[in-house]
Amino acid sequence: MRSLKFATAIILGFAVSAAGAQTFNLSIVQNEKAPAIAIELSRVVEDEILGQCFNAGLIISNDEIRFNGSDFPDKKFGIKQAAFGMSDYLLAVLLVYGKNEKKIEEKSLTYAELEKIQWRLVKVSDSSVIAEKTIKASSIPVQDSDPYNQARVIARSITSETTELVRNSGKKEKQ
Known part of the structure; x- marks a missing residue:
């Protein structure tokens, strides 16, 4: 009986701490x-962002990768799904690729060339844009010229920047 009370107290403690946690929704479009x-490269970006957020202790969900990049400029892009998922923040990411496949013959690698990434972080409750940025892929040097590593580096930089913004946003709201 005593162990049941102890287990119940621990579960309630986790539930209370989780209730105060900030939640993200990730929406990627190309x-x-x-x-x-x-x-394939879009999935690498998605996996890296999800993994980095998980490692940072953030609660994050995601939508399926979409192929309607022309909808991204609409400031309401992804808000509805994030709101239905009861997320506090939306991280919307647009991946812009060149039209043709690229090849690295010596590695027998075929890939899509990532030209730029646009992202924005939105507070879902009032649809306010906290930050937005455009990154030219060519501005991110990668030592081994592997496009998948380049995508991972860009995804890590997005995750680092957005998690810092969310943490700072949470501190401002408490004050």
């Missing part, structure tokens, strides 16, 4: 004219 192989 441009319509991207080659079919671009989905």
Whole structure:
């Protein structure tokens, strides 16, 4: 009986601490004219962001990767899904690829060339944009010229910046 009370207290403690945690929704979209192989690189970006958020102790969910990049400029893009998921923040990411596949012959690697990434962090409750940024992929140097590593580096930088913004936003709200 005593162990049941102890277990119940621990579970309630976790539930209370989780209730105060900030939650994210990740919505990734790529441009319509991207080659079919671009989905692989988009999944790498998605996996890296999800993994980095998990490692940072954040609660994050995601939508399926979409192929309607022309909808991204609408400031309401992804808000509805994030609100239905009861998320506090939306991280919307647009991946813009070149039209043609690229090849690295010596590595037998075919990929889609990532040209730029646009992202914005939105507070879901009032749809206010906390931050937005455009990153040219060519501005991120990668030592081994592997496009997948380049995508991971960019995803890590987005995650680092947005998690810091969310933490700072939470501190401002408490004051």
